[in-house]
Amino acid sequence: xxxxxxxxxxxxxxxxxxxxxxxxxxxxxxxxxxxxxxxxxxxxxxxxxxxxxxxxxxxxxxxxxxxxxxxxxxxxxxxxxxxxxxxxxxxxxxxxxxxxxxxxxxxxxxxxxxxxxxxxxxxxxxxxxxxxxxxxxxxxxxxxxxxxxxxxxxxxxxxxxxxxxxxxxxxxxxxxxxxxxxxxxxxxxxxxxxxxxxxxxxxxxxxxxxxxxxxxxxxxxxxxxxxxxxxxxxx
Amino acid sequence: xxxxxxxxxxxxxxxxxxxxxxxxxxxxxxxxxxxxxxxxxxxxxxxxxxxxxxxxxxxxxxxxxxxxxxxxxxxxxxxxxxxxxxxxxxxxxxxxxxxxxxxxxxxxxxxxxxxxxxxxxxxxxxxxxxxxxxxxxxxxxxxxxxxxxxxxxxxxxxxxxxxxxxxxxxxxxxxxxxxxxxxxxxxxxxxxxxxxxxxxxxxxxxxxxxxxxxxxxxxxxxxxxxxxxxxxxxxxxxxxxxxxxxxxxxxxxxxxxxxxxxxxxxxxxxxxxxxxxxxxxxxxxxxxxxxx
Numbered sequence: 189x190x191x192x193x194x195x196x197x198x199x200x201x202x203x204x205x206x207x208x209x210x211x212x213x214x215x216x217x218x219x220x221x222x223x224x225x226x227x228x229x230x231x232x233x234x235x236x237x238x239x240x241x242x243x244x245x246x247x248x249x250x251x252x253x254x255x256x257x258x259x260x261x262x263x264x265x266x267x268x269x270x271x272x273x274x275x276x277x278x279x280x281x282x283x284x285x286x287x288x289x290x291x292x293x294x295x296x297x298x299x300x301x302x303x304x305x306x307x308x309x310x311x312x313x314x315x316x317x318x319x320x321x322x323x324x325x326x327x328x329x330x331x332x333x334x335x336x337x338x339x340x341x342x343x344x345x346x347x348x349x350x351x352x353x354x355x356x357x358x359x360x361x362x363x364x365x366x367x368x369x370x371x372x373x374x375x376x377x378x379x380x381x382x383x384x385x386x387x388x389x390x391x392x393x394x395x396x397x398x399x400x401x402x403x404x405x406x407x408x409x410x411x412x413x414x415x416x417x418x419x420x421x422x423x
Numbered sequence: 424x425x426x427x428x429x430x431x432x433x434x435x436x437x438x439x440x441x442x443x444x445x446x447x448x449x450x451x452x453x454x455x456x457x458x459x460x461x462x463x464x465x466x467x468x469x470x471x472x473x474x475x476x477x478x479x480x481x482x483x484x485x486x487x488x489x490x491x492x493x494x495x496x497x498x499x500x501x502x503x504x505x506x507x508x509x510x511x512x513x514x515x516x517x518x519x520x521x522x523x524x525x526x527x528x529x530x531x532x533x534x535x536x537x538x539x540x541x542x543x544x545x546x547x548x549x550x551x552x553x554x555x556x557x558x559x560x561x562x563x564x565x566x567x568x569x570x571x572x573x574x575x576x577x578x579x580x581x582x583x584x585x586x587x588x589x590x591x592x593x594x595x596x597x598x599x600x601x602x603x604x605x606x607x608x609x610x611x612x613x614x615x616x617x618x619x620x621x622x623x624x625x626x627x628x629x630x631x632x633x634x635x636x637x638x639x640x641x642x643x644x645x646x647x648x649x650x651x652x653x654x655x656x657x658x659x660x661x662x663x664x665x666x667x668x669x670x671x672x673x674x675x676x677x678x679x680x681x682x683x684x685x686x687x688x689x690x691x692x693x694x695x696x697x698x699x700x701x702x703x704x705x706x707x708x709x710x711x712x713x714x715x
Contacts, residue, residue: 236604257603268604278597279590283590288606291606339606
């Protein structure tokens with residue numbers, strides 16, 4: 189589905205990604221773990237085209253997308269739910285959702301996708317005419333995920349969906365993600381600091397530190413590795 | 424009393440012209456956070472084009488349409504060629520570019536059309552309607568002015584709130600990065616923003632030209648009044664631009680009629696300073712802290 193090889197992203201002299209190679213199999217949930225500053229967000233930003241890698245290549249389903257513009261990459265089936273959720277607070281809930289599918293030619297399916305997002309998150313339907321600024325943290329996360337799904341993505345990039353949410357809401361969100369993969373065969377790349385909740389639904393875990401991959405393994409093996417947990421995950 | 428009515432009507436008419444310039448400034452401010460100081464010069468160019476087309480064809484409507492079309496093209500071209508390279512840089516760079524453009528356009532207009540202001544026709548009669556045996560200070564052309572600005576404002580309002588294009592433009596203005604992730608071609612939206620703004624400006628030029636004439640510097644005051652109206656309404660609000668224009672127009676009309684026409688520009692500056700001191704976010708923008 190997605191192959192990264194030796195991807196380097198640098199902001200000035202600081203290397204956020206220092207030669208990352210990673211393969212994300214189709215239909216999997218891959219959890220990307222690591223402390224603050226490990227390069228997790230930069231990894232997603234490089235894939236969705238918000239930053240151009242300085243070196244290396246990113247290949248999506250056999251097509252090289254390195255250096256492509258974000259607005260074109262989303263048309264290839266990559267939806268990025270950014271950190272801090274990235275909802276547009278000046279717009280209403282429904283406008284935020286509609287925006288996710290405006291580029292699509294298939295207007296009928298866009299309408300269907302809107303209904304499905306409302307089915308997935310009935311709270312959003314109740315609040316559809318309200319300004320997005322009135323939503324709670326959990327509702328904003330639902331809106332952001334619902335909006336990403338409007339594009340019918342093949343690859344969903346989630347940046348810290350649990351950030352700032354209560355544990356109960358976090359587990360609801362994680363359940364939704366796991367359920368999505370079951371039903372729609374979407375591939376998920378899930379960036380989290382909250383290692384436990386991410387590993388609980390992931391098929392694979394990747395641990396980053398200072399812009400490099402330090403471990404990539406089965407989630408249970410990662411969770412059981414005390415040394416790794418102490419060194420990089422703070423558990 | 425009749426004097427009061429006359430001054431109010433006159434204020435509404437000029438207020439709609441200020442509103443049109445203010446709309447042009449607000450559209451660009453919302454999309455790119457740039458105050459377009461070249462707006463006055465841009466509408467001067469399009470009005471000159473209208474003047475030439477009317478002179479050549481004898482048709483006011485043709486000149487009117489040519490000015491609006493020229494605005495659309497001029498706005499888009501300027502964004503692409505001059506503003507795009509400085510977008511994302513420090514705001515002062517863009518401001519300097521628009522100031523430079525102002526001087527450049529005025530010089531070019533002087534070279535092509537000469538520096539002597541020429542007269543410009545009105546679409547309809549400028550003789551006031553007869554009501555109760557006297558002519559009020561409101562003519563068929565004033566009605567045309569008010570009507571055409573209202574129609575344009577309404578069209579822009581519908582475009583922004585009811586169409587996918589408008590939704591994209593708003594998203595691109597509020598959160599360009601998020602908009603890109605959702606597939607919005609942000610650059611294209613900014614070009615459209617400049618193009619539509621220039622159309623609003625062109626309309627103002629056509630409506631005010633019969634009074635101020637067409638010359639390289641005859642529209643300088645329109646930018647000042649339009650900017651004051653935009654700040655009064657809140658630079659972020661299109662509705663604020665229209666209401667700000669109306670308030671300013673009526674206020675300046677009273678100053679002119681009850682005191683002296685010489686005080687009009689000064690009064691506009693006083694209003695501008697007072698608004699910036701008392702309510703810098705304007706009447707219609709509720710300033711809010713943005714969490715990032």
